[in-house]
Amino acid sequence: MEIVSELLSGDRRALARLISMVENLEPGAKKALSELYSYTGNAHVIGITGPPGSGKSTVVDKLTLELLDEGKSVGIIAVDPTSPFTGGALLGDRVRMNEVSLDEDVFIRSMGTRGHLGGLATKTRDVIKILDAFGKDFILVETVGAGQSEVEVVKAAHTTIIVEVPGLGDDIQAIKAGILEIGDIFIVNKADRDGADNTARELDTMLGMNQEEKDWEPPILKTVAKEGKNIDELNDAISSHLSHLKETGGFEELKKKQIRDEFLDIVREKIYSYTMERTAEGKIDEIVENVMNSEIDPYSAAEDFLEPLEEDRKD
Amino acid sequence: MEIVSELLSGDRRALARLISMVENLEPGAKKALSELYSYTGNAHVIGITGPPGSGKSTVVDKLTLELLDEGKSVGIIAVDPTSPFTGGALLGDRVRMNEVSLDEDVFIRSMGTRGHLGGLATKTRDVIKILDAFGKDFILVETVGAGQSEVEVVKAAHTTIIVEVPGLGDDIQAIKAGILEIGDIFIVNKADRDGADNTARELDTMLGMNQEEKDWEPPILKTVAKEGKNIDELNDAISSHLSHLKETGGFEELKKKQIRDEFLDIVREKIYSYTMERTAEGKIDEIVENVMNSEIDPYSAAEDFLEPLEEDRKD
DSSP states (O other): OHHHHHHHTTOHHHHHHHHHHHHTTOTTHHHHHHHHGGGOSOSEEEEEEEOTTSOHHHHHHHHHHHHHHTTOOEEEEEEETTOOOOBSOSHHHHHHIIIIITSTTEEEEEEEOSSOHHHHHHHHHHHHHHHHHHTOSEEEEEEEOOTHHHHHHHTTOSEEEEEEOTTOTTHHHHSOHHHHHHOSEEEEOSTTSTTHHHHHHHHHHHHHHOOSOOSSOOOEEEOBGGGTBTHHHHHHHHHHHHHHHHHHTHHHHHHHHHHHHHHHHHHHHHHHHHHHHHHHTTHHHHHHHHHHTTSSOHHHHHHHHTHHHHHHHHO | OHHHHHHHTTOHHHHHHHHHHHHTTOTTHHHHHHHHGGGOSOSEEEEEEEOTTSOHHHHHHHHHHHHHHTTOOEEEEEEETTOOOOBSOSHHHHHHIIIIITSTTEEEEEEEOSSOHHHHHHHHHHHHHHHHHHTOSEEEEEEEOOTHHHHHHHTTOSEEEEEEOTTOTTHHHHSOHHHHHHOSEEEEOSTTSTTHHHHHHHHHHHHHHOOSOOSSOOOEEEOBGGGTBTHHHHHHHHHHHHHHHHHHTHHHHHHHHHHHHHHHHHHHHHHHHHHHHHHHTTHHHHHHHHHHTTSSOHHHHHHHHTHHHHHHHHO
């Protein structure tokens, strides 16, 4: 496809257009993704999550400046599962305008939930692919900490950073076990505030209680992102984590897991379209009518609906 | 199936056992659900959601006592999407022991996420079905307000109650548009606290801004559930809402929508098992390996995987 060759040649407008195609589920988007797939796999994908007010975006911005200084190119995807907005419309984008977004080597995109959560994770992964094939060295995926969602979204990251802040009271306790497990690097941001040492210590204790044996011990860094303080340390920790992954074979293992997740998600999405098409044909209405009239129960109806698959399975 | 006839004859142990079968995805669970389906459709299903600390559980308990007084039977499903626990192990159950759970006409079950969120919504719906077929007049589904999850869980309710409290600061503003839309009845609980009138007024304003034209205007009630205050009013509002639904044809419409949602969820779950079975067969590993080696991209692999369905579609 033309748009794919344009993208691969470094055309920023092709990049933006293809991302929009993915977001709007335009026909051709999946074909393009399929074509560019073999050009992916070179970017270091970093997930950054944390509660609102923890200064995630500032961490992302300062880290971006640090990476740009090193001559790297950066793609930023700001995912907000609580926002229905997608595209460039989020406040976050405007706030960032001065800081990093005018740089040629940065590409920022905001994504919200248009559709369901699962769809958002898939789309985020697709946008990562596009930025990766485009040639970005680093892709930062920032997502607000809102339960299930951040786990879904960072599934595609190689390195996951959890941002905390001192003084949110019971918040450390409220971190779910699942979140602790996905963190490769922990940050206590706004560390110039009272209680930063306490928060770091609590995090350390909780990580210590995590029974699972790990060959990577997640560092806990204290940053003041607003002033750029210790962002270089963060950058080092990120490099160390990647090196660690590559040296231990963890990278291959992670990639395998991610491909599996992705494949299964694509399967789910395809079933979704299959269903949508049958909806358009009026087939689903017919089934609903039959269940309403007690002619069939929904479990048996689903079996009939998926009979081709079931048949195949019995072979 | 024997367990189904036992359930229909009013055997409480069969009830508990069948619910466990559903929760543990035991073989036979779906067959049982399929068999008992034609006995469902008689219960009034009520969803109750709200932020932690709003007193949801107390509202549910007091409402239950009110309904029992009227000679009705009640099933309670307490869904906590943030808890990995399922069964009778939640604190909520123990707290309730004295209040309502010793009553023969009440059945309480706690459900947490064992597996993903989508699965929880399906299981909740299945448990509703079981309680419905068992003959419960009212089924109260209580869920903690945690974003996407409460919307998913209350999808199966005929009447949805949103519980708020005064004095949570910015919380009213934080109510997501999606939550306002699903509320049929709003409660400002702990209304003996300062700011209750304010909270009610704010809710009223926000509901007024909701552009969508509705033939049912959600009432906003002020309760002090702990003292049982205005719970009778709540009970009246629930009856009014049901009458309204039945008079306007909204009930049929809602049922149709719910059957559709349910059918599609069952289809998704079935695909999930299809995939799980292929995983067991080693088929998925093979695909992942091929993608890892760049022999195929995941989009094309998904197409191959679902070929039987695709074929059928082209007929």
